[in-house]
Amino acid sequence: MTPKPPSPSHPKTTGIPTVSFRARLAPRELTRPAPRDYTRLIGIVGAVIVGSLVLVAIFAPLIAPYDPTIRAGAPFSPPSAAHLLGTNDVGQDILSELIFGTRVSLMVGVVAASAAMLVGTAIGLVGGYFPRVGSIIMRGVDVVLVLPFLPLLIVLSAYLGRSVLNTILVIAFLIWAPTARVIRSQVLSLSRRDYVTAARSMNARDGYIIRRHVLPRTFLLAIGEFVAATSAAILLESSLSFLGLGDPLQKSWGSVLYWAQARGAFLTPAWQWWVVPPGLLIMLAALGFALLGYALEQKINPRLRRA
Amino acid sequence: MLKPEADVRTTAPAADGPAALEIRDLSVSFRTSSGDVDAVRGVDITVRSGTTHAIVGESGSGKSVTMMGVLGLLPEEAQVSGSIRYLGKELVDAAPAELRAVRGAEIGVIFQDPLSSLNPVMTVGAQILESMTAHRGTAAGATWKRAAELLAEVGIPEAERRVKEYPHQFSGGMRQRVMIAMALAAEPRVLIADEATTALDVTVQAQILRLVQRITAERSMTTIWISHDLGVVAQIADDITVMQSGRVVERGSCHDIFAAPREAYTIALLESMPRLDAPLRELPPRATATGTAAVDVRDLEVAYQVKRGLRTGNRLVRAVDDVSLEIAAGETVGLVGESGSGKSTFARALLGLEPMRHGTVHLAGQDVAGARRASLSALRRNAQMVFQDPSSSMNPGLSVQEIVTEPLLINHRMSASGRRARAAELLELVELDPQLARRHPHQLSGGQRQRVAIARALSLEPSLLVCDEPVSALDVTVQTQILGLLRRLQADLGVSLLVISHDLAVIRDIAHRVAVMYLGKIVEVGDREAIFGSPQHPYTRALLGAVPTPDPTKRFPPTPLQGDPPSPLSPPPGCRFHSRCPAAVIGRCDTTVPTLTAWTPTHDVACVRLGEPELTRQT
Ligand SMILES: Nc1ncnc2c1ncn2[C@@H]1O[C@H](COP(=O)(O)OP(=O)(O)OP(=O)(O)O)[C@@H](O)[C@H]1O
Ligand code: SF4
Ligand SMILES: [Mg+2]
Numbered sequence: 001m002t003p004k005p006p007s008p009s010h011p012k013t014t015g016i017p018t019v020s021f022r023a024r025l026a027p028r029e030l031t032r033p034a035p036r037d038y039t040r041l042i043g044i045v046g047a048v049i050v051g052s053l054v055l056v057a058i059f060a061p062l063i064a065p066y067d068p069t070i071r072a073g074a075p076f077s078p079p080s081a082a083h084l085l086g087t088n089d090v091g092q093d094i095l096s097e098l099i100f101g102t103r104v105s106l107m108v109g110v111v112a113a114s115a116a117m118l119v120g121t122a123i124g125l126v127g128g129y130f131p132r133v134g135s136i137i138m139r140g141v142d143v144v145l146v147l148p149f150l151p152l153l154i155v156l157s158a159y160l161g162r163s164v165l166n167t168i169l170v171i172a173f174l175i176w177a178p179t180a181r182v183i184r185s186q187v188l189s190l191s192r193r194d195y196v197t198a199a200r201s202m203n204a205r206d207g208y209i210i211r212r213h214v215l216p217r218t219f220l221l222a223i224g225e226f227v228a229a230t231s232a233a234i235l236l237e238s239s240l241s242f243l244g245l246g247d248p249l250q251k252s253w254g255s256v257l258y259w260a261q262a263r264g265a266f267l268t269p270a271w272q273w274w275v276v277p278p279g280l281l282i283m284l285a286a287l288g289f290a291l292l293g294y295a296l297e298q299k300i301n302p303r304l305r306r307a
Numbered sequence: 308m309l310k311p312e313a314d315v316r317t318t319a320p321a322a323d324g325p326a327a328l329e330i331r332d333l334s335v336s337f338r339t340s341s342g343d344v345d346a347v348r349g350v351d352i353t354v355r356s357g358t359t360h361a362i363v364g365e366s367g368s369g370k371s372v373t374m375m376g377v378l379g380l381l382p383e384e385a386q387v388s389g390s391i392r393y394l395g396k397e398l399v400d401a402a403p404a405e406l407r408a409v410r411g412a413e414i415g416v417i418f419q420d421p422l423s424s425l426n427p428v429m430t431v432g433a434q435i436l437e438s439m440t441a442h443r444g445t446a447a448g449a450t451w452k453r454a455a456e457l458l459a460e461v462g463i464p465e466a467e468r469r470v471k472e473y474p475h476q477f478s479g480g481m482r483q484r485v486m487i488a489m490a491l492a493a494e495p496r497v498l499i500a501d502e503a504t505t506a507l508d509v510t511v512q513a514q515i516l517r518l519v520q521r522i523t524a525e526r527s528m529t530t531i532w533i534s535h536d537l538g539v540v541a542q543i544a545d546d547i548t549v550m551q552s553g554r555v556v557e558r559g560s561c562h563d564i565f566a567a568p569r570e571a572y573t574i575a576l577l578e579s580m581p582r583l584d585a586p587l588r589e590l591p592p593r594a595t596a597t598g599t600a601a602v603d604v605r606d607l608e609v610a611y612q613v614k615r616g617l618r619t620g621n622r623l624v625r626a627v628d629d630v631s632l633e634i635a636a637g638e639t640v641g642l643v644g645e646s647g648s649g650k651s652t653f654a655r656a657l658l659g660l661e662p663m664r665h666g667t668v669h670l671a672g673q674d675v676a677g678a679r680r681a682s683l684s685a686l687r688r689n690a691q692m693v694f695q696d697p698s699s700s701m702n703p704g705l706s707v708q709e710i711v712t713e714p715l716l717i718n719h720r721m722s723a724s725g726r727r728a729r730a731a732e733l734l735e736l737v738e739l740d741p742q743l744a745r746r747h748p749h750q751l752s753g754g755q756r757q758r759v760a761i762a763r764a765l766s767l768e769p770s771l772l773v774c775d776e777p778v779s780a781l782d783v784t785v786q787t788q789i790l791g792l793l794r795r796l797q798a799d800l801g802v803s804l805l806v807i808s809h810d811l812a813v814i815r816d817i818a819h820r821v822a823v824m825y826l827g828k829i830v831e832v833g834d835r836e837a838i839f840g841s842p843q844h845p846y847t848r849a850l851l852g853a854v855p856t857p858d859p860t861k862r863f864p865p866t867p868l869q870g871d872p873p874s875p876l877s878p879p880p881g882c883r884f885h886s887r888c889p890a891a892v893i894g895r896c897d898t899t900v901p902t903l904t905a906w907t908p909t910h911d912v913a914c915v916r917l918g919e920p921e922l923t924r925q926t
Contacts, residue, residue, distance in 0.1 A: 194700035201658045202714040202767070203687040213702050 043295025049288025050227075057102045064096040068251060072096070078273065085273045088256075089263045097256050098278055104252035105285065108168055109234035115172035116233070117226045120179030125218070127180065128187025129210060138184065144177040153236060157245040164247045171236045179225045186221050190214050220300045228293030231286045238282045253278040253285075326392075327497055327529040328354040328377065333389035333399075335372050335381065346372040348553040349389070354497075354546075359523065359530040361540040361561070363576075364550035365782040366753075370533045373550075374499055377531075378416060379406040393497075415490030419502040421482035425474040431458070431485045432470035438492040457488040462518055478871045479646070480511035484518065491522065498523060501533045508645040508809060510868045513853040516543055517863065535782065537580050538855035541565055542862055549573050561859045579787040581812035582857055583839065588816055591798035593638045599672040601771050601803035602634040602657060602690075607666035609649075609656045613876065624875050626652040628827040629666070631903075634771065639797065639804040641818030641835075643811055643850065645872050649827040650807045654773045657805070658690050671770055688718060691764035695776035697756035701748045707734070707759055708744035714766045733762040737792060754785035758792065765796070772796075775807045790817050811854050815839050820909075823847045826875055826883045829903065833910030843912040845890045845922070882915060890922050 056063060065084075066072040071091040072083070079086045085094040123141065127134035153170060160166040190196065191214055199209050240246050241254025242261070256278045260266065265274040335347040347369040354360040362370045375381050377391055379398060391398040393409055401409075410416075418424045426434055435454040451470060458466035461484040474482055483503065490498060500519065504512040520543055523530045534540055540547060540561070547564045549557040549572065557570040568574045609627040626649040634640045642650050655661045657668060659675050668675040670689050691714070694700035701710050709716075711733050712726040721729065731741035737758040748756055757777065764772055774793070778786040794817060797804060808814050814821055815835060822832040823846065831844040842848050849868035870887050873879055879886045885896040895915055903911040906918070916922045 193702075194694045194696065195702045197655075197660060198692060198694065198700050198763070199713065199717065201660060201687060201690075201692045202717050204717045208717060216704060 039295050039298045042291050043299070046288050046291030046293070046295055049284055050292050053102055053106060053285055053288065056099060057106050060099050060103055064093075064099040066093040066096040068092055068096040068100045076270065078270070085277055086270065088259060088274065094256065094274060094277070097251055098253065098281060101251050101253045101256055101278070102281070104164075104250045105234055105237060105254070105282070108164065108171070108237040108252065109230045109285070109289070112168045112171035112175070112233040112237070113226055113229040115168065116176035116229050117179060117222055119172065120176035120225070120229075121183050121218070121222050123176070124180040124183025125187055125210065125214070128184040129191050129206065129214065131188065134184065134188075138181075141177045141180050141184075144174075145181075147174070149174060149236075150239065153240060154243060154245065157240055162245060162247055164250055167237060167240055167246055170240075171233050174236065175229050175232050179222070179229060182225055183218055183222060186218050187214055190217055221297075224293055224297035224300050226293075227289055227296055231289035231293060234282065234289065235286045253282050325356050326353050327356040327394060328352070328531070329390075329392040330373065330377070331390040331392075333373065333376060333391060334387070335369075335376055336386050337382075338384045338386070346385075346553055347376070350550070350553070350555050352548050352555065352558070354529060354531055356529055357527050358545040359520075359532055359543050360546045360548065361532045361534060361544035362548045362550060363534055363537060363540050365535060365576075365784065367552065368550040369553040370550055371501055374501060374531065374533055378410050378414065378499070379403075380410075412493045413495050414497040414499060415493065415495035417483070417486050417490050417498070417500045417503040419505050421479070421486045422474065424486060425482060427474055430471050430473055431477070431488075435470075435485075435489050435492050438489045454488075454492075457491060458485070460491070460522070461485070461488045462514070463488075480507055480514065480871050483507060483511075483515055487515075487518065487522070491526075494526075495528070497529045497531065499531045499533070502535070503532075504539060505534070505536065509811070509850060509853040509855075510645060511871065512539070513855070513863060514869070516855070519543070536855070537577065537783075538582070538857045541857045541859045542855045544859070549576070565857065565859050575784060577857065579784045580857055581783075581786070581790070581810070581816045583812050583815060583851065583854055584856060584858070587835065587839075590639070590817070590819055591637070591794060593635055593819055598636050600633045600669070601636045601638070601671060602632070602805070603667075603669040603672075604630060604632045604657070605667045606631055607653070607656060607668060608664045609652050609661045610664050622876055625827050625878075626875065627656060628878075630824075630827070630829050631666075632822055632829065632832070634803050634805060636770070636803055637797065637801045638820065639793075639806060639818045641814035641821045642805060642807045642824060643809065643814055643821065644824035645850075646809065647826075647872060647875060648824040649875075650824055651775050653824070654692065654775050654805060654807055657771075657773060658692055659687055688714075688767040689769050690771040690773060691767060691769040693757070693760050693764050693772060693774040693777050696780050697753060697760045698748060698780075700760055701756065701763075703748055705747070706744065707746050707748070707751070710748070710759060711744070711762045711766060713763060718767060729766065733766055734759075736765065736796070737762045752785075753781050754788060757781060757785075757789055761789075761792065761796070765800070765802075768800075769802065771803045771805065773805045773807075776809070777806065778813055779808065779810060786813070793817060811839075811851060823850070826872060826878050828883060828913070830884065830913045831911065832903065833907070833912075837907065837910040843906055843910070843917060843922075844884075844914050845888045846884050849887075849889070882913075890916060892916065 069092065072093045073087045073091050075087060075089050075091040077083055077087045083093050083095070085098070088094055088097070123137060127137045153174060156170045156173070157166060160170065191209070196209055196213050199213060237246070237252060238254035238257070241252050242257045244258050246252060246255050257275065260270070260274040265271055330350060330352040333347055333350045334345070336343045336345045350369070350373055352362070352373070362373065364370050372381070376387055377398065379401070381387060387399055389399065393413065396409070398406065398409065425431070432451055432454040435457055436451070439453070455466045455470045458470055463469055463481060463484055474485070477485060498519070504515050507515060516539065519530065522528070532540065532544060544561040547559060547561050548555055549564070549570070551572050557564065557568065557573045564573065565577070568577055607627055607630045608625060611624045611626060612621045613624050630653060632640065642653065644650055652661060656663055663676060670686050673686055675686055708727065708730040711730045715721045715726050715729060730744050734741045734744060739755060739758050739762070743751065743755065748759070751759065777793070778789050781789060790813065793804060796802060806814065806817055818835055820832065820834055821838040822829050823838070823844065824830070825846050831838065831842065831847045838847060839851070842851060853868060855863070868887060873886055879897065881897040881899055882888070882891070882901050885891040888896065899915045901913040901915045903913045904917060906912045914922070
């Protein structure tokens with residue numbers, strides 16, 4: 001049996017801010033100076049990266065010097081004033097490929113993350129609100145969590161065939177589980193609040209309680225999770241495309257890398273303009289979303305917990 | 308069993324001893340996003356060496372901030388001015404190293420919540436060792452043997468073995484003892500206790516008070532006792548400083564302040580405190596005995612499955628075991644008992660929030676268990692609940708109006724404008740300004756929030772209001788107002804009340820009838836006059852005896868009830884109280900299960916020795 005926290009008589013509360021003071025001062029924490037809070041900075045950096053990428057994706061036709069599908073120069077040309085990052089094996093402008101690739105990479109990342117979020121939130125909600133069913137469901141979630149990612153990804157997409165939709169489905173299937181966990185623990189704690197008990201004693205049905213008391217406060221959390229999941233989805237999409245399992249008709253950063261690899265660019269000086277830039281972009285995007293997600297979660301989470 | 312604390316506090320120490328701590332013109336303000344908050348404004352306090360100095364005041368009065376200042380534990384955003392001298396040494400602006408040398412080594416601290424102050428992943432012994440070495444800077448003498456001695460000194464049985472255990476293996480009272488052992492580890496000369504017994508049951512509180520008195524007397528330590536509880540203060544203090552909104556309003560010897568308080572605020576504090584030795588308060592009359600009872604509970608049993616190890620499997624905790632209780636229309640029944648005795652579980656079962664394993668609950672004559680969904684909803688509306696902590700019982704994202712009318716939204720689907728009008732009515736009913744309807748809970752004071760909670764519970768016009776610790780999160784002056792409101796509502800609306808409280812004085816102020824629970828069973832139930840005037844069950848007597856009297860001339864009798872309540876997982880056989888009962892007779896009490904027996908027509912007691920002359924003499 002876990003010991004119940006003592007409940008009788010507590011420090012009384014009024015509106016005066018000094019009241020919560022004692023509660024926050026556990027002696028252990030006080031002996032050390034608080035670490036500086038970089039959350040804000042991290043959030044700004046993340047937001048700037050994500051924001052720029054989104055702008056690039058939206059205005060790709062305006063920014064890109066060439067249409068990435070046409071032959072714009074001699075094949076395998078090194079960087080020049082006309083082709084800042086050179087051209088590929090069929091003479092397409094690599095810079096333009098990357099700029100247009102931003103659209104595919106972000107789109108797949110965002111859509112896959114949204115799908116994962118929907119599934120994860122729904123499962124987390126059910127799992128947290130109905131603890132009995134929840135403990136069974138969460139066993140399943142645990143299984144998904146320990147699945148070896150990449151092999152499964154490869155097998156699934158090879159089996160399903162190469163299309164954007166399949167890529168999205170496979171990625172979503174792999175990344176919903178952590179979200180389900182986070183959402184579940186939040187729902188679990190929310191649905192044990194006194195105000196939920198109060199609503200129950202007023203004869204509220206589950207649907208009402210979930211809609212009014214649980215979802216609104218879970219939603220914020222899901223936003224942070226969503227941004228972080230996008231980061232994972234972008235990485236997975238790039239891995240798939242790099243392995244040649246992406247949609248052959250859509251150019252993403254990963255598929256640029258795939259062709260660079262297929263045409264031996266890794267072994268020639270071309271790696272500098274054909275391999276490094278897409279690699280950096282993938283890293284940057286993943287980092288940007290991860291930083292933003294972290295900052296959002298830091299901001300949202302303590303507030304939810306305090307409330 | 309624990310070593311009984313001897314009655315050590317006999318005479319007050321020398322009147323004009325040297326000052327251990329001198330605080331002069333101390334001010335502390337916090338820079339916050341919404342402007343500066345002056346928490347402490349020009350406070351002077353002199354603590355005489357070798358005495359117990361109590362600092363009392365309501366929440367937000369600056370007691371804790373003052374002491375944090377003494378300890379140099381204020382957060383960075385605090386601005387401190389003035390002077391704090393410990394044995395002549397200035398502590399304000401002292402170098403961190405100097406401060407550390409004083410704190411812990413010279414001054415030990417006990418906090419309110421031992422669980423959050425102890426490290427859950429270290430054995431208690433290791434933590435005691437840590438505080439020995441951390442403050443002295445040397446490991447000399449810091450041995451496990453010494454740690455065990457300290458544990459024994461604070462009254463932990465089998466200290467040799469338990470020194471290797473983790474905090475979660477100790478009960479609340481035991482943990483507070485461990486905290487005291489840690490505070491004593493560096494052999495400080497001053498002990499600061501910040502609401503050290505506030506989270507404890509009265510019985511355990513009495514033990515801890517006695518323990519602190521014994522230890523500080525033995526070691527001739529100076530104690531600074533911060534508390535909002537005047538009863539506790541009257542029991543142990545030599546001097547008192549009364550604080551209000553960051554200022555000292557009155558100071559003096561304990562006897563003087565209780566005998567002849569001078570300031571209006573002190574007088575108000577003393578008067579508003581519910582006390583057991585005050586004359587019984589007039590209550591609204593109960594309805595005549597003939598009508599159907601508002602609540603009729605028979606043989607109720609509520610049990611939880613508790614997961615244990617893989618091999619031992621699940622066990623059953625009978626949180627409420629075979630309880631019967633009736634509440635007449637317009638009557639208030641008070642339910643008292645130590646923490647974990649099943650009071651809240653019982654209340655929740657009444658509202659149909661806990662599955663019953665056994666027994667029946669009738670609300671206004673209708674069977675709760677037998678009701679189908681539709682009529683269950685009608686039944687549920689008959690009984691509403693008010694929770695202990697008004698801040699957690701309301702969704703912080705909703706406005707007061709939405710909170711108050713939530714039950715209407717759920718049940719009647721009254722129109723939005725109808726609800727708005729009803730919200731104003733309800734707020735007026737609980738004596739709140741209807742203008743508050745647009746505010747959010749965090750913009751209200753604790754007392755206002757509890758009024759909102761009561762208004763919400765009343766919105767469906769229930770015949771029963773269940774109040775689980777309705778005033779324990781509130782300051783005494785606010786407590787009095789809320790209790791007055793409940794009495795008035797009962798007189799006006801004729802609603803029945805079930806009031807749960809660990810505070811017997813509160814129950815005495817509001818309940819017509821009182822039921823005493825111990826480990827899931829009702830051990831005594833009767834009219835207020837009977838329970839407080841001539842309690843028969845040894846447990847009731849022990850509870851009453853452990854309540855600190857706010858009168859320094861009437862300090863505790865030498866032996867408060869010993870030990871903690873046993874685990875409800877394996878309640879003692881026979882009479883569940885026999886492991887702690889001073890009147891227990893082995894051979895009878897541990898074999899026979901006592902049942903509630905009428906002692907007088909309005910007073911039932913469950914004790915096998917009921918009526919025996921020795922039992923009567925045990926008082
Ligand atoms: N959900 C639960 N699962 C298992 N055990 C529980 C659960 N809720 C309560 N208990 C146990 O049931 C017993 C009675 O608990 P309850 O909360 O009714 O006590 P209480 O008298 O209200 O105490 P307090 O004064 O601390 O509020 C305790 O031993 C507690 O640990
Ligand atoms: S039955 Fe025995 S142990 Fe129980 S209360 Fe009575 S005297 Fe004490
Ligand atoms: Mg309770």
